[in-house]
Amino acid sequence: MVAIYLSLLLITGFSAAIHGQQGNSSISLGSSLSPNTNPYWLSGSGQFAFGFYEKDDGFAIGIWFQKIRQNTVVWTANRDNPPLPRNVTLLLTNDGRLVLEQEQGRKTALTDSLQSASSASSASMLDTGNFVLYDSSSTIIWRTFDSPTDTILPGQPLLMGNDLISSISETNHSRGKFRLVMQGDGNLVQYPSGTPPKGDNAYWNSKTFDAGDNVSLNLDRNGQLFLLNSTGFNIMNLTGQRNPSHNFSLYRLTLDFDGILRLYSRSLNQNDDDWSIEWSPTSNHCDPTGLCGINAYCTLQEQKAVCTCPPGFDFLDQGQHNLGCKRNSSADGCTSKNGETVDTLQELESVEWEDNPYSNLSLNKIECREDCLKDCKCVAALFKDQTCRKQNFPLRFGRERQDNSCITIIKISFGSSNTTQVSRGRKKQQEMGVLIGSSVILAFALVILAITGILIYRYRVWEYKKIKNQWNDGLIEEVTLRSYTYGELEKATNGFTDEVGEGAFGTVFKGVIDNGKTVVAVKRLETVVAESEREFRNEMKAIGRTHHKNLVKLFGYCHDGTNRLLVYEYMSNGSLADFLFKSRRKPSWEEKTGIALNLARGILYLHDECENQIIHCDIKPENILMDEQKCTKIADFGLAKLLMPNQTRTYTGIRGTRGYVAPEWHRNLPITLKADVYSFGIVLLEIVCGRRNVDVELPEEEVVLANWVFDCFEAGELDRLVKDEQVEMNKLERMVRVGLWCIQYEPSFRPTMKRVVLMLEGTVEIPAPPSPTPFSSAM
Structure with missing residues (x-):
């Protein structure tokens, strides 16, 4: 045990020495943080920050990469607790405790693990991403590296018995569905959370179960991921042999919310926010066990994981398919009392589930179906290799297989009303009457049908001559x-x-x-x-x-x-242009923020989430419509490819509307998704200020909205943009910052729409934007 700690100290110390050349912050007793004034402490180089970041409608305490606009969170304190209010204070007390001070002066320790026999004399946010407490002799008495959440950084070992637990989503850092465990037998294993650590539940492992105890997972500053045993011997390079890095890259190993372990890298010289995936144990997004919740199974569509319900089931939540499915009928063939219950069977091929049968029989498929149909307890059966394995609900851990060796037989029950209330004699009388009556009606109906058919045929032949071959390529199907x-x-x-x-x-x-x-x-x-x-x-x-x-x-x-x-x-409520510029009742601030966020989500869907990526090319208030509930909806998407190049009323060869088209249209540059981001930015500023982007009737300095907004932002006079509206200034500033980033002259400086949504939701911090004019550059 001593040997492994010495090895780890050498690794950590070397990494710290490299980063430490830039210095580390020192935080003295009595220092404090508050979401309102001083929200975080920086490391010496400013690479990392420790403090408050926005979570839902409040705040959480964590560590993140500060120099990246997309503040990637790498550690969170009390991650399952509800968001903290704005009036909370994080305090390093004079008696050496790190506590949260809330209403009426109530103080609580940040985490239980901060309780130490020694009192802290100072603290520091290190350039390694490690927040530490020191005693009076400058010895570390507590550090965040010892209690990782979903990420480890270079120099941070994952020791025996410790684990990483995924987040719920990219923006919600509460504990999620998956965990990575450094087991006592030396094996590094991934399990679904909440399941016993046994082999049947594992969906990936390093196969080092004979490596002995005290094995640790390590990441070095060159991005090499490896396992060390108790003597400090490297027993496995997970990422293979790598050349030493000379480009000063950042690395992090994260167990992502979808259950896949990924090693990410990013160059310090990189301008965008994207991380590159250096290594992952799998490329199959359906590999993580339990990704889709109970009674649902995972399928791959265009290499993306898609959750699907079996026959007879509906999603628990149509907005979150990964929560699982429920039966769409409560009828039960064994317990139904009102009317007769009818049971049917349907089959799923190439889908596997957790196999936990209450009965295991050697039967062929027909016999298996019949046996399950007669068995009150049987709700599903897994048939494979001439074996019928009958199951109870819920079904768990479903996913599509590459072969069709396994068949899932699902029982579907539904009620048939009043069938049992009719006697057999009555049924025969009714059947005879129905037979006689039906014969008479049928004969009459055939005559009418023949006459009607002739008339319809003649009409259809005439009608479809105008659009012949309309159905040939299967559009309707x-x-x-x-x-x-x-x-x-x-x-x-x-x-x-x-x-x-x-x-x-x-x-x-x-x-x-x-x-x-x-x-x-x-x-x-x-x-x-x-x-x-x-x-x-x-x-x-x-x-x-x-x-x-x-x-x-x-x-x-x-x-x-x-x-x-x-x-x-x-759309009964007209366009956003009508609502903003013509309506007697101006939208409230809450309506404005809702409109902006809904518009951003719609563009994000067009860019990243629909089957065929769509660049709108004409985002403007006139193309944003409002339904009866004032919900924002985008119109004219997907039509840009149909528009003639010279059809625009604004510029020859340019698709769009004056004032909203991105600068690259005039510079003969390739048109990308960032053209829509620019247009969205202009519309966002119009929504905030309630006026057109160009208004020649205003004073000269206010004519061009983008320039005026940036001038007000630089001068700290954002209240001039909203006049007498009741607005929270921090939310106003957030909207303005997002808008100014979106209208940057260089497309590469503009955020993606995914990033825009996160910024509008308040999930990530937004740095101060540079001037959007072509004579400035982004920081």
Whole structure:
């Protein structure tokens, strides 16, 4: 044991010496932190920070990389506790304790592990990412490296008996579903949280179970990950042999919220926020056991993990599929008393579950099905190798297999009302009466059907000649869009008389479909690039696959001769432009923040989460619509590829609207997702200030909104932007910072939409933005 600690001290000391050349912070007794004034202590180089970071509607205490705009949290204190209020204080008391002081002066120790026989004389946030307490002889009496959460850093060993526990999500650092354990037998193993540490529950291990005791996991400053035994001998290089690093990279090993262990790196000279994955024990995102919760199983779709419910089940929460599934019927063939219960069986191939049978029988598949159907206790059976293994609910740890050797037989029960209340004699009488009556009705119906069929056929032949071959490439089977004829939409819009809007893509009319039950918006497109029917309908497929609460829903389309029309859900409250600039009732600050966040989430879906990545190219208030509940929805997404290059009313060859188009459109640079980020930034500033981005009727210094906002930000006069509105200044500043980062002249300086959402949610700290003009550079 002494030998391993000496080895670890040498590793840690060497790393500390390298970083220590820049110095480490020293925190004296009586020092304190507060979310309002002095929220954190920095390490000597400013690379790491210890203190308060925003969590939900409050704050948490942790350690993060401070020099990266995306403040990556590497340690959290009391991670399962609720968020702390704004009036809390973290205090290194004069008697050497690190405590939280809350209302009425109540003090509590930060964590139980901070209780020490020795009192602290000082503290320090080291450049290794380790926060430590010293006694009077400068000996470390407590350090965060000894109690890791989901991450270890270079020089931080994971000792025998310790573990890493994943977070719930990227932004919620409470304990999640998975853990990495450095076992006493020398094996490094990954388990689902809450399961016994036995081999059947493990989904990855280092296979070093014969290495002896006191083995530790170590990460050095060159990004090499290895296991040391009790004598300090390197028994395994997990990442393989690596050359010493000369680019001053940062490294971290994190057990991510999806259960996969990843070694990340990032160059100190890097401008963006992205971390690169250096190593991971698996590339299969469904490998972590229990990723999808009870009664659900994991499938891979485009290398991404997707949670799926078996037949007869629905998700517990439609917004969080990884929570698992529940039966969509409460009927039980063994306990139902009101009416008869009908049981059916369905099969799933190539799906495996935790195998915990209450009965194990040698049967063929047909016999297994029959036996489960008759057995009241059997809710599912796993059939493999001529063995029937009957299961109880809940089913756990489901995931798709590469082979089809295992079949899951699921019993589905549903009630059939009043069947048992009819006697057999009564049934026979009813059946005879029904048979006679049915024969008469059937004969009459056949005559009517023949006449109707002839009339319908003649009408359909005439109707479909105008749109022949419309169904040939299987659009209807793939996308739930309806194809309309021009005549149908002309009738639905009363001859295109009720015009409700006009934009770069065409004119919008109000109409009704489904026999007057559904109000729709019909957009008649002008000349489009996709001249061929197949190309146009392929674009409709891409749009039809997008489904998000912050996108306007597409019901159908028309490709009839030269006519191109789209049928959307009707948004009764008009556009964001109407709400911001024309409405008598101006939106409240809460409505503004909600609109901004919903808009950002909708663009994030288009950029990162829908099947085909979509660049909108024309984000502006007129293309952001409001439904009955004032929920923000983006319109005209996916249409940029249909717009002729010279169709815009603003600039030849530029798609977009003056004032919202990114600078790269004018610089002949490739157009990327960051063009939408720029447009979003302009709209965000308009939402904050409640005015257009250019207003020539205002004083000269206020004409261009972006310049005026930055001037107010630099001068510390943000209250001028909102005049008499009741606004929390910290939330106003957050919105302004996000907007100014989004409209940076260089696309690489702008954040991704994922980053924008995190910043708007208050999850990450936002550094002060530089001037958005082309004559400045980002820090």
